[in-house]
Amino acid sequence: MVYLTRIEKFNAAHKLWVKDWSEEKNLAVFGKCANKNWHGHNYKLVVTVKGEPDPITGFVIDAKRLSVLIKETIVDKVDHSNLNLDVDFIPSELMPTTENLVILFWNELEPHLDSCKLHSVKLVETDTIYAEYFGE
Template sequence: MEIFKEFTFDAAHHLPHVPEGHKCKQVHGHTYHLTLFFTGEPDPHLGWIIDFAEIKQCVRPILEQLDHKNLNEVAGLENPTCEHITIWLWQKIKPILPSLSKIQLRETPTSGAIYCGPSK
């Protein structure tokens, strides 16, 4: 079974490696929509894979590092494309919530990235 928990955060960034004249070269912001997916079997006694409150408690401090920040100034996000932000989040969240199976990060309603961890 797969469950999910959604979060949002607001942040600014610019993409330093895009060509001159590209609109993303300038500082701009997004309201990011993050969906975390967890896979497992429901605990026979509790009835859930993981407590949604536990997910929120674990993820909140990580998102506070990004919310209302310039992502280019966050360690490890010097080139904060949606893809790099998704990998950064995975590296922070997976060790503390090992049943994490997938991350979806949308930077606009129609654009985003999905990451399921490193290729084996």
């Protein structure tokens, strides 16, 4: 089994806020992420697929094709967007945390892979925070 990883980048804004909570509680729980005017991140999306290399091409999947799939299914929809408001596959009632986003990104990408299997989706929000999902 061979694992191939592709990295794509995008920028997006979001706000972490629970409507039923007071401003004080939201700020206590979410800190700067509860900024009333939103805030943004320079995200790094790390997608790893797995499979056996094709006997002719040597590819698990053509890395350029994987890049196109990631861009078409995820990056083009989230780049320079408001994750709370603008993205059709992010439910409005779902908090757009890094943890929730990796699951949604998996669900968007996985059906488009046929020559390999999705192994993991990792989303790096900052230098010190990322979430990773293995489809479990």
